[in-house]
Amino acid sequence: MRLDEADPKGLVRESYRIEGITLGECKSILVDWALSLPVDAPMKEAIRVVMAEYALGAPDHPMSKVLEEGLMAPEAPKRRGGRAARVSGV
Template identity: 65%
Template sequence: MKLSEADRKGLVRESYRMDGITLGECQSIFIDWALSVPVDVDTAEALRSLLAHYMPGNEDHPMTSVLTEALVAPAAPRRKGGRMGRVGA
């Protein structure tokens, strides 16, 4: 995937250019990026493309951490149901 397709608005690119950017700011930028990804784009492929381009030399950058975490599949939700789930202990 081309970098221009993975980061159409240039949000991730700009985050790597900001000196002193924090993890929280990177998380906020990531949410904006994720909401702007078109439905027909494979998000995981876009993330891998961004990491392949930006991670070398930026391993300690907070956006690298955010993008890497975004690739990890969430754990399957566990249901806490039954009577205990409704009324508590």
């Protein structure tokens, strides 16, 4: 995944440029960032890409902590609709 795919609106990039940004503000930006990704985008891969670009140079930045927490979060379960949701073993 390329950086322009992982941070299509530059939200993570800009968060690292904001002086005095708080952990809460970074969490809010991360939600906006996640919503800007395509539905089928691999979230953890996108996090790794933006971390490699921005977090390595600023390990004490609040966004670096938020991104690390994002990597630790369990994957969201996939929605099963229609017949697959009603019939076990499918």
